Each structure stands twice: as C-alpha cells, then as structure tokens.
Amino acid sequence: MTATSVSTSATTAALAKYEPVIGLEVHVQLLTTTKAFCGCLTRFGSAPNTQICPTCLGLPGALPVLNKRAVEFAVLASTALNCEVRTRSVFARKNYFYPDSPKGYQISQYDQPLAEHGWIEVPSENGPKKIGITRLHMEEDAGKSLHEGFPDSATKSYVDLNRCGTPLVEIVSEPDIRTPDEAYEYLTRLKEIMLYTGVSDCNMEEGSLRCDANVSVRPRGQEKFGTKAEVKNVNSFRFIRSALEYEIERQVEVLESGGRVVQETRSWNAAEGRTFSMRSKEEAHDYRYFPEPDLPPLMVSDAWKREILTAMPELPEARRARMVREYEISEQDAQSLTATREFADTFEAAAKRAKSPRRVANLVQSELMGRLRAAGLELEQSPVTMDGVVLAADLAEEGKLSSKQWKQIFDVAFEKGEDFGVVYEREKPQQISDTATLEKMIDEVIAANPKQVEQYRGGKKTVAAFFVGQVMRASKGQANPALLNELVVKKLDA
Numbered sequence: 257m258t259a260t261s262v263s264t265s266a267t268t269a270a271l272a273k274y275e276p277v278i279g280l281e282v283h284v285q286l287l288t289t290t291k292a293f294c295g296c297l298t299r300f301g302s303a304p305n306t307q308i309c310p311t312c313l314g315l316p317g318a319l320p321v322l323n324k325r326a327v328e329f330a331v332l333a334s335t336a337l338n339c340e341v342r343t344r345s346v347f348a349r350k351n352y353f354y355p356d357s358p359k360g361y362q363i364s365q366y367d368q369p370l371a372e373h374g375w376i377e378v379p380s381e382n383g384p385k386k387i388g389i390t391r392l393h394m395e396e397d398a399g400k401s402l403h404e405g406f407p408d409s410a411t412k413s414y415v416d417l418n419r420c421g422t423p424l425v426e427i428v429s430e431p432d433i434r435t436p437d438e439a440y441e442y443l444t445r446l447k448e449i450m451l452y453t454g455v456s457d458c459n460m461e462e463g464s465l466r467c468d469a470n471v472s473v474r475p476r477g478q479e480k481f482g483t484k485a486e487v488k489n490v491n492s493f494r495f496i497r498s499a500l501e502y503e504i505e506r507q508v509e510v511l512e513s514g515g516r517v518v519q520e521t522r523s524w525n526a527a528e529g530r531t532f533s534m535r536s537k538e539e540a541h542d543y544r545y546f547p548e549p550d551l552p553p554l555m556v557s558d559a560w561k562r563e564i565l566t567a568m569p570e571l572p573e574a575r576r577a578r579m580v581r582e583y584e585i586s587e588q589d590a591q592s593l594t595a596t597r598e599f600a601d602t603f604e605a606a607a608k609r610a611k612s613p614r615r616v617a618n619l620v621q622s623e624l625m626g627r628l629r630a631a632g633l634e635l636e637q638s639p640v641t642m643d644g645v646v647l648a649a650d651l652a653e654e655g656k657l658s659s660k661q662w663k664q665i666f667d668v669a670f671e672k673g674e675d676f677g678v679v680y681e682r683e684k685p686q687q688i689s690d691t692a693t694l695e696k697m698i699d700e701v702i703a704a705n706p707k708q709v710e711q712y713r714g715g716k717k718t719v720a721a722f723f724v725g726q727v728m729r730a731s732k733g734q735a736n737p738a739l740l741n742e743l744v745v746k747k748l749d750a
C-alpha cells in the first residue's frame with residue numbers, strides 16, 4: 257500500500273526528534289460455552305436476541321452467578337502472561353448508559369483486579385525487551401448496535417443483545433512500547449499465548465480480540481509523558497501499526513507547528529488511512545465504580561490455582577527453544593513452524609517419525625508452505641500429507657532423491673492434487689546408481705576441471721561439492737546423491 261510506505265518514511269523523520277509512548281488495552285473473549293454470569297450460550301452468529309435471559313439483560317431481581325470456567329481461563333491467561341494472580345479480587349460496577357447495555361452498567365473489576373505485574377518479551381531494535389502488563393481483569397461484554405442492513409436503517413437502529421454478558425479479560429500494558437513495530441510484536445505474542453493456552457479463538461473479525469491504543473509523543477530526552485490520544489476501533493494488527501504510525505506523525509506535526517495535542521478518543525478509518533476525533537476528554541464518562549453488590553469477592557486459592565495450571569501447555573517461546581535444540585533447526589524455522597499450536601503439533605508428530613526431523617522442517621518450509629500459499633490452501637487442504645513430506649524427507653536422507661527430483665514430485669503432486677507417495681510410486685525417478693556409469697561421468701568432470709582438482713589436492717576439501725554439483729547437473733539430477741558423494745571423494749583422493 258502506498259499510503260503505508262509514505263507514512264512509514266515520514267514516521268522515521270518524526271521519530272528522530274520525538275519519542276512515542278504507547279500503551280495497549282486488549283480485550284480478549286474467553287472461549288467458554290456459556291456467558292460470564294448466566295447459562296446463556298456465547299455462540300457467534302445466532303439469530304439476534306436468541307441467547308439472552310433476565311440475568312444478562314439486567315432485569316429486576318435476576319442475580320449473577322460467576323462462570324467457573326471463565327475464571328479458570330482467566331487464571332491460565334494471567335499466568336501465561338507472567339502475571340501474579342491475586343488470591344482475592346473484587347468485581348465492580350462500571351456505570352454508564354448505552355443502548356447495547358440494558359443493565360445500565362457493566363460488571364468489571366476495578367481497584368482489585370484478578371492479576372497484576374506481568375510482561376511479554378518482544379524483539380526490539382536493541383534486542384529482546386520486556387513490555388510490562390499492568391493488570392488483567394475479568395469483565396463482561398456488551399451487546400451490539402446494528403446501524404446498517406435493515407430496510408429502515410436510514411431512520412432506525414436495532415440492537416442485538418446476544419453478546420451481553422460474554423466473558424472477557426482486559427489486558428492493560430504499561431506505557432513501555434516505543435514504536436508501532438513493538439506494538440505489533442506485543443500483540444502478535446499476546447495473541448499467540450491466548451491461542452496456545454486455548455482460552456480464546458482470538459478471531460478479530462468476530463470481535464474475540466479487540467485492541468485500543470493510548471499514544472503520546474514527547475521530545476527525546478524528556479521524562480514527562482506528552483498528552484495522549486486513545487485510538488479505538490482498529491480491527492487488525494496491521495491496521496494498528498498503520499494507525500499508530502499515522503497518530504504519531506499527526507501529533508508530531510501538531511507540536512512542530514506550535515500547537516497542543518488534545519486529550520481525546522480517536523477512531524481509525526482504514527479506508528482513508530487516518531484517525532479522526534470521536535470525543536474529547538470533556539465528554540468522557542465518569543463511571544462511578546463501586547463494588548458489585550450481587551457478587552462476593554472472587555477467591556482463588558493456591559490449591560485451585562495449582563489445579564488450573566495443570567492445564568498449562570508448553571508456551572510458544574519455550575517450545576521454539578526446545579525445537580531448535582531437539583531438531584537442530586534454525587530460530588527462524590522454529591518461529592514459522594510454531595505459528596499455531598496445531599501446526600507445531602502436526603510438525604512435531606511428523607518430525608518424530610522421520611529419519612531426519614531437520615529435513616522435514618526444511619521440506620515443510622521450502623516445498624510445502626510456498627506451494628500452499630500460492631494455491632491459497634490451508635495445511636488441512638494440502639494434497640501432500642505430512643506422511644508424504646516424511647516420505648520425501650526419508651528418501652532425501654537416504655540419498656534416494658536429489659533436490660531436483662523431489663521438487664519435481666512436489667510440483668506434480670500439487671498440479672494433480674495427489675499425495676507425494678502416490679506420485680513417487682508412479683513416476684519413480686530414474687536414478688543412476690550404477691557405479692561404472694557414475695565413475696565415467698566423474699572422470700569427465702575431473703578431466704575438464706584441472707584447477708579445482710589442484711585446489712582439492714592442495715587441501716581445500718570443500719571443492720568436492722563442486723564436483724558433485726557438476727556431475728549432478730550432467731546427469732540431469734538423476735545421479736544417486738549418496739553414491740555420487742562417495743565416488744567423487746574416492747576419485748579425488750585417488
């Protein structure tokens with residue numbers, strides 16, 4: 257996108273003089289079957305106002321009962337984010353009127369949240385950096401106002417209350433983030449941890465993960481924070497990066513032209529690539545928080561916490577480190593192989609039954625993923641199964657297939673929608689494994705390259721690879737690689 261690249265270079269100029277200070281508030285919907293304080297389903301996409309009851313509508317006399325599963329998910333998420341879970345936390349009423357919240361208040365947590373003092377480590381320009389997490393608290397979601405899509409939408413709005421009372425956690429970061437890239441990394445890791453722990457599906461299109469950003473700028477070297485703006489309604493991580501770039505630039509421009517940044521809430525407009533003012537601080541709510549009288553304090557005993565944490569999976573960072581060690585793969589490979597927990601599980605299951613896990617990693621990266629992307633397919637839709645990849649890796653490892661040959665088989669497999677093994681069995685490549693034939697080809701290459709022979713015999717043993725490559729080329733990729741290697745060295749040492 258042109259707009260993004262222009263704004264990126266302008267941001268670079270702005271960043272020379274000013275330092276951005278960014279804090280993120282992320283709302284994550286917990287993956288419970290039922291709501292936070294009643295038995296209504298949380299299913300997405302049902303007919304409007306079919307998953308509601310007196311409790312989530314806040315009708316008089318209805319009393320909330322806390323969903324145990326929601327607490328378990330919140331404790332799991334807190335711990336995975338390195339937070340300390342408080343033994344005692346308190347629900348509070350956040351009072352405000354809005355048509356999508358018929359109760360007139362939201363049950364949230366205020367001065368005694370479930371968890372505090374966590375962090376997420378992100379890569380930054382100066383190496384790994386810990387972004388602090390101030391708090392993680394539990395709360396309920398509101399409904400949804402529908403302003404479009406009805407015949408009378410020009411004059412009327414409708415409301416769907418199905419989402420009222422759906423359990424959320426709000427994760428508030430410290431103002432530790434200094435660049436839009438760090439914000440992007442923080443969110444990527446946060447989402448990954450939520451997915452790995454299974455507490456949320458983090459589906460941004462369905463609103464399961466929502467992010468607001470607080471951003472201000474200050475002259476470099478100044479300790480005091482500048483006036484912040486809150487950017488809302490950003491529904492993808494890429495847009496958050498763009499919105500932050502835009503907002504930083506805007507604030508720097510205001511300051512550079514002698515103006516003053518106004519504390520306000522701004523909304524991101526993706527189509528126009530800019531933020532615009534929604535409301536100023538003067539219009540901000542006073543929520544008149546007070547402890548929720550219908551719910552007792554939430555007590556999480558050490559015993560319960562221990563029980564909950566037995567469900568803690570190996571987290572992405574730890575898993576990557578182990579995979580690098582165990583399979584001797586690169587950090588970068590480990591990064592992409594652990595993009596999701598399911599993908600990492602699939603890879604590891606395959607790696608464990610292959611002769612060389614490293615080869616499986618390489619083939620997945622070099623042959624499988626690129627072709628899937630090009631064809632617009634998910635891993636589950638791949639014509640080449642993981643069994644096919646393992647077969648390819650084993651054949652390669654045993655020297656029965658050259659890179660040229662396995663590439664050809666992958667090509668045919670994707671072209672015809674067949675598995676690797678099927679194509680291999682049918683079109684088993686001609687392989688020259690006849691010693692005499694190979695020796696004759698090696699002799700020719702040796703005769704044609706006296707200089708390299710001299711180098712080899714002068715002690716530069718790596719030149720052997722040159723001869724292997726030349727013979728492989730002459731054989732149109734059909735020479736048995738293992739045998740060829742052996743014979744080349746034998747000939748050169750003779």
Ligand SMILES: [Zn+2]
Binds near residue numbers: 295307421
């Ligand atoms: Zn309900």
